[in-house]
Structure formats: C-alpha cells, structure tokens
Amino acid sequence: MNSWVALLVLVSVAVSLFGYWRAFRLHRRILAIEPAFRGLVTQFLDRVTRRKDPSVRKARR
Amino acid sequence: MKLEDFILWLLSLFGGLALCGARLGWLLFGVAPEPPQDPAAFGLWQRKRRWLVFSEISALPAFATISVTVGKLRAWPVEGVILLSMVLGALGFAFFLDALQTLVRRRMGLDGASSSPQVAPSAPIGGSVDPAP
Numbered sequence: 001m002n003s004w005v006a007l008l009v010l011v012s013v014a015v016s017l018f019g020y021w022r023a024f025r026l027h028r029r030i031l032a033i034e035p036a037f038r039g040l041v042t043q044f045l046d047r048v049t050r051r052k053d054p055s056v057r058k059a060r061r
Numbered sequence: 062m063k064l065e066d067f068i069l070w071l072l073s074l075f076g077g078l079a080l081c082g083a084r085l086g087w088l089l090f091g092v093a094p095e096p097p098q099d100p101a102a103f104g105l106w107q108r109k110r111r112w113l114v115f116s117e118i119s120a121l122p123a124f125a126t127i128s129v130t131v132g133k134l135r136a137w138p139v140e141g142v143i144l145l146s147m148v149l150g151a152l153g154f155a156f157f158l159d160a161l162q163t164l165v166r167r168r169m170g171l172d173g174a175s176s177s178p179q180v181a182p183s184a185p186i187g188g189s190v191d192p193a194p
Binding site: 009013015023033038 | 101105108109110115116122123126130154
C-alpha cells in the first residue's frame with residue numbers, strides 16, 4: 001500500500017513539474033516574440049495590483 | 062487501505078480542487094494581465110495558461126495523499142485532513158516551487174539583495190511584476 005501511495009505522489013508531482021516546465025518554456029517563447037510581455041501570475045504573492053494610487057482607496061473611506 | 066480512508070482521500074481531493082479552482086479562476090481571469098498582441102504569441106499564451114492549469118490540477122492528488130498521510134500519522138480529525146488539503150490546494154504547486162527556488166537561492170547566496178518574497182519567486186513565469194501592496 002505504501003508503495004502505491006508513494007507512486008501516486010511521485011506521478012502527481014512529476015506531471016505537475018512537467019506542466020510547469022512546459023508553461024515556463026512557452027513563456028520564454030512568448031518573451032522571444034514580445035519582450036515587453038508581462039507574464040502570468042502563478043500565485044498570490046506575485047499578483048499584479050491594478051490600483052494606481054493606494055491613497056485613492058483611503059480617501060474613499 | 063480501508064474504504065473510509067479512500068472516502069477521506071476523495072473528500073480531500075474535492076476540497077483541494079475547490080480552492081485550487083477558485084485560485085486558478087482568480088489568477089487566470091481576475092488579475093491576469095493583458096494577452097500579447099502578436100497572433101503567434103497569443104497562441105503560445107493560451108497554451109501556456111492551459112499547461113499551467115494542467116500543472117496545478119495534477120498536483121491535487123499528491124496534496125490529498127499528503128494530507129491524508131499526515132492526518133493518519135498525527136491522528137488528526139477528518140476536518141483537519143480536509144482543511145490541510147484545502148490549504149495546500151489554495152497555495153498551489155507554483156507556490157511551493159517558488160518557495161523552494163527562493164530557499165535554494167538564499168542557501169547558495171545567489172540573491173542576497175532581493176530578500177523580498179514578492180519579486181524573487183515570480184521570476185520564471187510571473188516575469189517582472191509590481192510588488193504586492
């Protein structure tokens with residue numbers, strides 16, 4: 001049973017790594033065509049803020 | 062493996078899928094920047110988004126298995142197992158890859174200057190983005 005669990009985790013992580021690697025390669029190809037392209041955010045730490053001036057939200061309150 | 066373990070694994074999988082789907086929707090359709098103008102680059106952009114979704118969703122069985130295993134080893138209640146799976150799904154595979162990359166870089170002393178976690182981990186796919194407020 002333990003070997004099946006380890007195999008499941010391994011296969012899942014391997015497929016995820018493969019998908020991430022493909023996305024990374026495609027991102028490099030997009031950058032070769034359009035160097036000014038701003039990439040896709042992958043997680044919440046590198047999200048793009050659309051707020052131009054942070055004081056605007058404060059003034060509305 | 063008992064049937065209740067499998068049901069718990071399935072519940073963890075769906076819990077992780079719910080939050081992972083919410084995060085992917087927010088990232089891909091909520092805060093995503095504009096697509097590239099060039100038609101060839103636009104096709105690549107669509108393929109890149111698709112592969113990113115494959116990558117995140119295929120990590121969910123590993124997350125569910127990890128949470129069930131940790132829950133069994135630590136004798137957690139069922140809710141704790143599902144909550145851990147949901148947290149892992151919400152953080153996502155890219156989060157852990159970026160965290161690993163940051164740790165390795167810091168250990169090797171490659172980027173001593175960029176100590177902020179907003180800029181350094183986003184290099185592979187995020188590119189140059191503004192730091193979070």
